[in-house]
Amino acid sequence: GDSVTQMEGPVTLSEEAFLTINCTYTATGYPSLFWYVQYPGEGLQLLLKATKADDKGSNKGFEATYRKETTSFHLEKGSVQVSDSAVYFCALSGSGYSTLTFGKGTMLLVSP
């Protein structure tokens, strides 16, 4: 079945550091890929998405490129802020009824 593997956290960075959170997936067919973010005490919010190979999703300075050859969708940001501290979930939506399969989440902690 479909699966998503994310790097384990927490990831601890200083403000303005470069961020990479690795995500790889296993799926049949051609899934869509998503990053969701959960800020402390809040619900899941869509951060960005990509629906086909080589697409780049971007939002709020975050980027991720759909790499079919390496089955990856790594999240990057050039300069993190304290307000980026949250849990980040990589997810895919495959064939069938489009239910989301999530990774286990990666906590990001950014210190001033």
Added chain:
Amino acid sequence: GAGVSQSPSNKVTEKGKDVELRCDPISGHTALYWYRQSLGQGLEFLIYFQGNSAPDKSGLPSDRFSAERTGGSVSTLTIQRTQQEDSAVYLCASSLDRGISQPQHFGDGTRLSIL
């Protein structure tokens, strides 16, 4: 607001009691999903509705769990004879349709605690 609304936001109940969790999706969204978020299991799919039908119930963990959707809108997730392992945050999401490129929009969840 125009987002997905869930109620109650918190529910504490005794083991063995029944609970009902409610979800109001975004208006016009035909697809509705329930997920469960727990420390040990992460985010797990429970059930999917297209309109009032539930073509995928594969994630429901036992026959104590059931759900319905009426009028193509509001959905209720019911857990009968609750057990301590049912403690989790139950999340509802909706999307415009079931296409795999459609993003799902989540509510803030119901935090269920079984004593």
